[in-house]
Amino acid sequence: MKTFKMLSFDLVTKDGMQPFPLVDGIIINQENSHQSWVLELFMDRQYRSTFEELLANATVFNVRAVISFPDNEPAPFQVVVHTVQEIGEHISVLLKGTLKTKRSKYAEQLLAELLAEGVTLDKLLDRFTHDMKERPKLKND
Numbered sequence: 174m175k176t177f178k179m180l181s182f183d184l185v186t187k188d189g190m191q192p193f194p195l196v197d198g199i200i201i202n203q204e205n206s207h208q209s210w211v212l213e214l215f216m217d218r219q220y221r222s223t224f225e226e227l228l229a230n231a232t233v234f235n236v237r238a239v240i241s242f243p244d245n246e247p248a249p250f251q252v253v254v255h256t257v258q259e260i261g262e263h264i265s266v267l268l269k270g271t272l273k274t275k276r277s278k279y280a281e282q283l284l285a286e287l288l289a290e291g292v293t294l295d296k297l298l299d300r301f302t303h304d305m306k307e308r309p310k311l312k313n314d
Contacts, residue, residue: 175202177240182214183247184223185235189310193220196263200240200248202272210250212238212268218259224266228254236268239308246280247308249273282311 179198183190197215227234232254237247252270283304292300 174204176200177202179212179214179238179240180243181239181247182212183237185237185249190237198238200238208271210252210270210272211255212236212250212252212270214266214268215260215263216266218262218264220266221257221259221264224254224257224264228257233270235273244305246278279308279311280305286311 177200179195179200181192182195182198183192185191193214193216195214195216199213201211201213203209203211226232233251234253236250236252238250239245239247249272250268250270251273252268255267255269256265258265258267284301287297287300287304
C-alpha cells in the first residue's frame with residue numbers, strides 16, 4: 174500500500190465541480206487486484222448531511238482530488254461513501270473506489286481553450302499560470 178496527502182477534493186456534479194474544503198486528507202492506493210483506493214476526508218461537520226445522503230443511497234459518484242503537490246493534475250476517482258464519523262467539530266468521511274483510467278491532460282486542454290478564446294499572447298502566460306493553480310472546469314472535461 175502507498176499513502177498520499179490529499180490537498181483538495183471536489184465532487185463532480187452535472188453543473189461542474191463542488192469543492193469541499195479539507196482540514197486534512199489522505200489517499201491510500203491499496204495496490205490490490207481490484208485496483209482499489211481509499212480516500213479519507215477530514216472536514217468541518219457542516220458537510221455531514223451531504224455524505225450521509227450519498228452513504229444512505231449507496232450512490233456511486235465521481236470526484237477529483239489533488240494529491241501530494243498543489244500543481245499536480247487532479248486525479249479522477251469513482252467512489253462510494255463507506256463511513257461518515259463525527260470527531261469533535263469535524264467529520265471523517267471514508268470513500269472507497271477506483272482511479273479512473275482516463276486522465277484529462279488538463280494542461281493541454283486548458284491551453285487549447287485559452288487559445289480558442291483568443292487570449293492575447295501577452296496575457297496567455299498569466300492566464301495559463303493562474304488557471305493551472307485554480308483548476309477551473311474545462312468545456313471538454
